[in-house]
Amino acid sequence: MSSTRPYCAAADWGTSNLRLWLLRPDGSPIRELRSEEGLTKVADRNFAGVLDSKLLELGAPEDLPVIICGMAGSRQGWVEAPYVEAPAALADVLQHAIRAPHPARDVRVLPGIAQNGGSHPDVMRGEETQLLGLGERAGERTVCMPGTHCKWVSLDGSRVTGFTTFLTGELFNLFSSASLLRHSVDPAARVMPDNADFLQACRELTAEPDQLPARLFSIRAASLLQGLTPPRASAVLSGMLIGAEIGAARKSFQSANLVLVGAGRLGQLYETALAMAGFAVEIAEAEGLVRSGLFAAANSFWPSPVSSAA
Numbered sequence: 001m002s003s004t005r006p007y008c009a010a011a012d013w014g015t016s017n018l019r020l021w022l023l024r025p026d027g028s029p030i031r032e033l034r035s036e037e038g039l040t041k042v043a044d045r046n047f048a049g050v051l052d053s054k055l056l057e058l059g060a061p062e063d064l065p066v067i068i069c070g071m072a073g074s075r076q077g078w079v080e081a082p083y084v085e086a087p088a089a090l091a092d093v094l095q096h097a098i099r100a101p102h103p104a105r106d107v108r109v110l111p112g113i114a115q116n117g118g119s120h121p122d123v124m125r126g127e128e129t130q131l132l133g134l135g136e137r138a139g140e141r142t143v144c145m146p147g148t149h150c151k152w153v154s155l156d157g158s159r160v161t162g163f164t165t166f167l168t169g170e171l172f173n174l175f176s177s178a179s180l181l182r183h184s185v186d187p188a189a190r191v192m193p194d195n196a197d198f199l200q201a202c203r204e205l206t207a208e209p210d211q212l213p214a215r216l217f218s219i220r221a222a223s224l225l226q227g228l229t230p231p232r233a234s235a236v237l238s239g240m241l242i243g244a245e246i247g248a249a250r251k252s253f254q255s256a257n258l259v260l261v262g263a264g265r266l267g268q269l270y271e272t273a274l275a276m277a278g279f280a281v282e283i284a285e286a287e288g289l290v291r292s293g294l295f296a297a298a299n300s301f302w303p304s305p306v307s308s309a310a
Contacts, residue, residue, distance in 0.1 A: 005061065006024065006030055006061070006064060007024055007025040007298075007302075007305075008022075008023055008064060008066065009021065009022055009060055009064050009066040010023055010066070010067050010068075010295060010298060011066060011067070011068045011069070011070075011072070012069055012070050012129070012290050012294070013038070013070045013071065013072035013078075014039070014071050014072075014126065015038045015039055016036065016038040016040065017034065017037075018034070018035040018037050019033075019034055020032065020033045020035070020051075020054050020055070020058065021033075021291055021294075022059075022064075023291070023294075023295055023298070025304040026304070027291070029291065031058050033054055033057060033058055035054060037050055039071050039076060045078070047072065047078035047100070048078075048101070048102050048103070051066065051102075051107070062105075063104060064105065065106040065108075065298070065301070066105055066106070066107045066108070067107075067108050067294050067297050067301070068108065068109045068110065069110045069126050069128075069129040069290070069293070071125060071126065072109060073098065073110060073112065073125065074112075078100050079098050079100045079109055080098070081109045081111035081112070082096070082098075082111055083112050083123060083125075084096050084113050084114070085113075085114050085115075086113050086160050086161070086163065087159060088113055088160050089158060089159045090131055090132050090160065091158070093110055093111060093113065093297075094110075094132075094297055094300045094301075096111045097111065097297070097301070108298075108301055110297055112124050112127075113128050113160055113163070115162065115163060120164070122164060122165050123165075124151055124153075124165070126290075127145055127151050127153070129290055129293035129294055130145065130261055130286060130289040130290055130293055131153065131155065131160065131293070132297060133288070133290060133293035133294075133296065134155075134259065134284065137158075139156075140154070140156050140255045140257070141154075141155045141255055141257050142154060142155075142253040142254075142257065142258045142259070142279075143258070143259045143261060144258055144259070144260050144261065144262075144270065144274065145261045145262075146168075146260075146266050146267060146270045147169055147266075148167075148170050148173075149166070149167055149170065150165070150167075150169065150245060151164070151165055151166075152165075152249045154253060164249065166248075166249070168241050172238060172241055173187070175216070176234065176237065180217075180220055181219055181220055181233070183220070184220050184222075184228065185219070185230055185234050185237055186230035186231050186234050189231040189234035189235070190265065191234055191238045191265075191269065192268075193265075193268045193269050193271070193272040195235045197235035197236050197239065198235040198236070198238055199272070199276070200236075201235070201236045201237075201240045202239035202242055202243035202246075202273045203243065203276055204243065205239065205241075205242075205243030205247060206243040206244075206250075206276065206277050209244040209245075209248045211244075212241075212244040215240060216237075219236055219237055219240075238269065242269060242270065242273050243273060246273055256278070256279055257280055257282070258274060258279040258280065258281055258282065259281075259282045260282065260283050260284065261284050261286050261289060262283070262284075262286060263285055263286050267283070
């Protein structure tokens with residue numbers, strides 16, 4: 001079923017960017033908009049005004065409901081949607097959504113998930129919507145979600161039983177721009193998944209992730225003593241960091257059935273590295289999962305005609 005009138009608007013509103021879709025009653029997108037007006041760019045906390053201006057660009061009706069995930073629900077965002085504590089069923093995320101103040105629209109903001117037990121507290125905000133988009137499936141799964149802050153999540157059916165954040169992407173940026181390694185590494189180099197330097201470094205650090213602190217300086221030494229070029233040094237650094245992440249995660253996340261939520265070259269690097277580490281990898285496209293998760297959430301608040309007829 002298709003419709004010229006959208007069923008709802010769905011937004012992934014992060015710190016730096018805003019992605020906005022108009023969805024049909026079956027969840028398929030009618031139109032979309034991408035903006036750099038993340039929460040740090042919203043002047044005077046006028047989130048309602050920014051949202052309305054973007055929806056006007058998309059031709060959305062004035063009373064169209066909106067479902068939002070991401071940092072718009074953080075303490076610095078539009079309205080704080082407090083974290084749901086893990087272990088938690090993904091349905092708990094829907095039950096704890098917050099209604100944002102808006103004069104005309106029904107706007108719901110999804111909460112993140114927090115892990116507050118033990119000595120390793122952790123949080124996610126936005127990734128829970130991608131997990132919703134995966135849908136329910138019996139049994140245990142591990143989900144790897146690469147990015148600046150890579151999330152590893154244990155799912156039992158549709159229940160989040162635990163997760164860990166690795167600062168792999170941020171560490172690459174810091175080492176390549178603000179450490180001694182900046183003299184050896186080309187941060188703009190495009191590392192491909194079949195790069196021999198990447199593969200070797202990744203394989204070695206997956207096997208011995210605790211060796212990462214001792215191995216990093218070898219990149220600088222190899223550039224001085226062995227002619228390691230900046231593009232090759234970038235491949236080595238990327239391989240070391242991703243390999244150490246996977247090696248460490250493999251000790252905690254036991255399920256060999258792994259869903260990789262990724263896209264583009266970064267997703268390909270992780271796919272190659274995970275396969276080398278012995279994981280059976282299922283690929284899921286990140287943006288599609290966000291949209292599917294937002295639709296699933298919207299459908300729990302405003303049942304669509306398609307779902308009602310099913």
